[in-house]
Amino acid sequence: RHAAKIKLDGGKEGKNRTKDKSDRATSELVMDDRTRVILYKMIQQNHISGIHGAISTGKEANVYNATLEPEDDDAPPIQRAIKIYKTSILVFKDREKYVTGEHRFNSASKGNNLRKVKQWAEKEFRNLKRLRAAGIPCPEPLLLKSHVLLMEFLGDKRGYAYPKLREATFSQESQEGSENPWRPLYIQLLGLMRKLYQVCKLVHADLSEYNILYHDNKLYIIDVSQSVEHDHPRALEFLRIDIKNVGDFFRRMGVDTLQDRTIFDFIIS
Numbered sequence: 346r347h348a349a350k351i352k353l354d355g356g357k358e359g360k361n362r363t364k365d366k367s368d369r370a371t372s373e374l375v376m377d378d379r380t381r382v383i384l385y386k387m388i389q390q391n392h393i394s395g396i397h398g399a400i401s402t403g404k405e406a407n408v409y410n411a412t413l414e415p416e417d418d419d420a421p422p423i424q425r426a427i428k429i430y431k432t433s434i435l436v437f438k439d440r441e442k443y444v445t446g447e448h449r450f451n452s453a454s455k456g457n458n459l460r461k462v463k464q465w466a467e468k469e470f471r472n473l474k475r476l477r478a479a480g481i482p483c484p485e486p487l488l489l490k491s492h493v494l495l496m497e498f499l500g501d502k503r504g505y506a507y508p509k510l511r512e513a514t515f516s517q518e519s520q521e522g523s524e525n526p527w528r529p530l531y532i533q534l535l536g537l538m539r540k541l542y543q544v545c546k547l548v549h550a551d552l553s554e555y556n557i558l559y560h561d562n563k564l565y566i567i568d569v570s571q572s573v574e575h576d577h578p579r580a581l582e583f584l585r586i587d588i589k590n591v592g593d594f595f596r597r598m599g600v601d602t603l604q605d606r607t608i609f610d611f612i613i614s
């Protein structure tokens with residue numbers, strides 16, 4: 346019933362979709378044979394039915410929109426996201442600092458690229474689970490095969506991903522109010538950062554308006570493959586950077602932000 350064919354068709358036209366041939370070429374390039382086999386198996390085992398446009402083509406990973414045909418033929422396809430870590434390029438030097446100090450990775454991290462990429466994928470999978478367990482909004486991790494992570498799609502039924510926080514727009518009503526609509530989101534985010542630290546015992550370590558999605562007054566944390574344990578030797582250094590990035594963004598949005606120091610104390614105590 347399900348075509349054993351990987352459709353890389355660029356999906357529907359529009360926002361957050363593959364828009365031109367050059368984009369498409371990029372996304373096809375990273376489909377090496379190993380990745381292709383993993384995706385075929387995911388289709389055969391009915392985790393997904395097809396893969397559509399690239400939502401994002403990044404330095405370290407590509408994210409695709411996939412769908413799963415539901416049992417009930419009348420129901421709309423179930424949306425999924427697939428993050429495929431790149432195995433080919435030397436993007437690992439950059440990330441080594443996140444691994445150093447985490448003894449359980451040290452011995453394994455001396456391997457080849459694929460081994461390292463698998464570690465990043467595994468780490469993201471595990472960290473997403475931890476966030477979910479703590480009730481922090483993020484994609485539910487569904488399946489991990491090597492460097493390919495299948496997760497819940499954060500977006501609408503048609504396959505349009507929620508915007509990044511930096512692209513968030515607000516309804517007329519919320520703009521007419523006297524309060525800056527960004528302020529409650531700022532407060533919400535500080536709460537999430539504290540929970541991440543206190544409950545998950547993690548520091549995101551790449552937190553910014555790019556790694557937070559926004560929908561319906563709610564923030565979703567994504568991209569946690571580089572997140573570190575709270576007792577990592579550089580955890581507090583990374584936390585300060587996260588706090589600074591978040592503060593810089595909300596200040597640009599006109600929010601009267603708290604001092605970084607105050608936020609730091611709020612998060613760690």
Ligand code: ADP
Pocket residue numbers: 400401402403404405406407408426428484496497498499500506507509555556567568569
């Ligand atoms: P990168 O390492 O390339 O930054 P991210 O995990 O941040 O990878 O994902 C890149 C982009 O893909 C995100 O900014 C977001 O727009 C989109 N994205 C990632 N995960 C999902 C998801 N589960 N649902 C919808 N969109 C997603």
Ligand code: MN
Pocket residue numbers: 555556568
């Ligand atoms: Mn990202």
